[in-house]
Amino acid sequence: MVICIPRFNVYIPKDVSDALNALSQRKDLIPMGGGSDLLVLIRSGIVKADTVLDLWPLRKELAYIKRENGTVRIGALTTVSELCESDLIKDVRYAGLADVCKKFSTPFIRNIATVGGNVGAAHPLSDIALMLLVLNGKVKLLSKNGEREVNIAKFFKGKRRTVRNHDEIIAEVSFTETPPNSSTAFIKFDRRWGHAMGYVLVGAYMQLRDNIIKDVRIAFDSTGNPYPERVWTTEEFLKGKEFSDELIKQALNNVLPKEMKRITDYRASAEYRLDLSKVLLRRALLKIKSRIEGGG
Amino acid sequence: MSVIPREEWDKYPDIEITLNVNGKDYKVKVKPYERLLDVLRYKLGFTGVKEGCGRGECGACVVLMDGKLVPSCLVLAVRANGSKVLTVEGLAPEGKLHAIQKALLDTYAVQCGFCFPGVILAIKALLDRNPNPTDEEIKDALSGQLCRCGSYLRFIKAVKLAAQYIREGKEYFDESGARG
Numbered sequence: 001m002v003i004c005i006p007r008f009n010v011y012i013p014k015d016v017s018d019a020l021n022a023l024s025q026r027k028d029l030i031p032m033g034g035g036s037d038l039l040v041l042i043r044s045g046i047v048k049a050d051t052v053l054d055l056w057p058l059r060k061e062l063a064y065i066k067r068e069n070g071t072v073r074i075g076a077l078t079t080v081s082e083l084c085e086s087d088l089i090k091d092v093r094y095a096g097l098a099d100v101c102k103k104f105s106t107p108f109i110r111n112i113a114t115v116g117g118n119v120g121a122a123h124p125l126s127d128i129a130l131m132l133l134v135l136n137g138k139v140k141l142l143s144k145n146g147e148r149e150v151n152i153a154k155f156f157k158g159k160r161r162t163v164r165n166h167d168e169i170i171a172e173v174s175f176t177e178t179p180p181n182s183s184t185a186f187i188k189f190d191r192r193w194g195h196a197m198g199y200v201l202v203g204a205y206m207q208l209r210d211n212i213i214k215d216v217r218i219a220f221d222s223t224g225n226p227y228p229e230r231v232w233t234t235e236e237f238l239k240g241k242e243f244s245d246e247l248i249k250q251a252l253n254n255v256l257p258k259e260m261k262r263i264t265d266y267r268a269s270a271e272y273r274l275d276l277s278k279v280l281l282r283r284a285l286l287k288i289k290s291r292i293e294g295g296g
Numbered sequence: 297m298s299v300i301p302r303e304e305w306d307k308y309p310d311i312e313i314t315l316n317v318n319g320k321d322y323k324v325k326v327k328p329y330e331r332l333l334d335v336l337r338y339k340l341g342f343t344g345v346k347e348g349c350g351r352g353e354c355g356a357c358v359v360l361m362d363g364k365l366v367p368s369c370l371v372l373a374v375r376a377n378g379s380k381v382l383t384v385e386g387l388a389p390e391g392k393l394h395a396i397q398k399a400l401l402d403t404y405a406v407q408c409g410f411c412f413p414g415v416i417l418a419i420k421a422l423l424d425r426n427p428n429p430t431d432e433e434i435k436d437a438l439s440g441q442l443c444r445c446g447s448y449l450r451f452i453k454a455v456k457l458a459a460q461y462i463r464e465g466k467e468y469f470d471e472s473g474a475r476g
Contacts, residue, residue: 005329005330005331005334007308008328008329009307009308009309009328009329010328010329010374012374034370035371035372035375036352036370039331039351039370039372040351040370054374054375056375081364106355106439106440107418107421107436107437107440108352108355108358108365108366108367108440109352109367109370109440111364111365111366112367112370193436193439194439194440195439195440
């Protein structure tokens with residue numbers, strides 16, 4: 001029986017420093033988190049792998065969710081199901097992450113897909129990366145020579161390309177705890193539930209005080225570049241104004257279309273995507289408002 | 297298994313791993329690129345693990361690894377080293393049917409049956425943590441299991457029936473009286 005599977009070697013590190021040493025010495029290592037993305041890419045021939053660095057053994061060090069000193073830290077090798085079962089997403093401020101959990105691929109993929117892998121894959125439809133954008137998250141990169149933190153808004157360079165150097169691994173994502181009168185929402189629109197990629201993804205964070213928008217951050221799966229990005233002009237337009245239907249209508253009709261360039265492909269047309277972006281952003285903002293006011 | 301050119305024989309070394317499959321320990325030599333699916337199906341003979349798409353989309357190859365539902369086509373065999381794996385063969389003792397299997401038969405959900413090993417294990421993973429699931433919870437838990445015959449609505453009935461069997465303490469049934 002002949003099975004055509006691409007052949008590659010696997011480097012199994014003992015601990016984090018072993019993995020970092022190996023990465024600094026060998027140029028052919030490709031780090032792999034859960035493998036739900038990379039193994040598919042290797043099998044379909046998109047990525048040519050000689051040796052894969054299996055990061056799974058580092059889970060004893062890099063799988064955690066910690067909330068201390070006003071910062072939420074999530075280890076890069078925390079699986080999506082661990083995030084979804086944590087107390088963090090029960091907090092109404094992070095209800096957007098609970099929205100992510102409901103629509104994130106399928107239960108068995110959630111068991112192997114990791115938070116760091118979702119960010120590092122740098123795919124436009126990366127749900128967790130999108131939520132980190134609106135939570136103003138940071139990505140911690142570790143290398144043999146030390147560590148650095150990159151704001152996630154500056155982390156992506158292109159489709160499947162990030163500012164991560166070859167000898168670095170994503171160790172942690174973190175964000176500052178948001179103020180009490182704020183919340184988040186995430187909406188993914190697709191025809192089906194399981195394995196939904198989404199025609200349009202929107203994530204939003206808003207802080208309301210006396211119905212005035214104190215702070216707002218909005219991110220879409222794509223605004224022209226093939227990676228998730230924030231819509232800065234729309235955010236600026238909304239900031240400091242009173243939350244009303246008229247204000248949202250103005251933002252959606254006059255501001256958002258100017259900074260959003262959508263593409264047409266086999267899944268949806270640009271016009272449809274733009275229209276959908278407007279509808280979903282409105283829904284997301286209304287959802288956040290109701291969450292802040294104690295609704296679901 | 298796959299045909300490897302002679303010059304590459306040494307390039308990919310054999311790695312010995314230990315696996316506990318359905319309660320029995322196995323020592324098996326695997327190649328680094330082999331998936332848990334290849335090892336279970338072709339080296340150990342657990343053909344209840346089906347390969348559908350090979351990219352984690354169809355849910356036919358799922359197994360319970362250390363109690364967690366994982367797609368065996370996306371787990372490298374070396375990563376499964378030392379873990380406990382449950383496939384559909386290990387669900388009930390020889391000659392018996394598990395309540396989930398009985399419920400699927402009772403609701404006439406079986407058509408071609410290719411997706412069934414995956415569906416059964418997905419239902420087990422659901423009922424292990426939630427003995428009384430709602431329709432929505434069942435739909436979410438089975439959202440990754442593709443059934444091209446379209447038995448989806450019967451799956452929901454079957455999960456509720458299986459949950460009822462297990463609640464009544466009837467976990468195993470005789471194979472002979474399976475079809476009513």
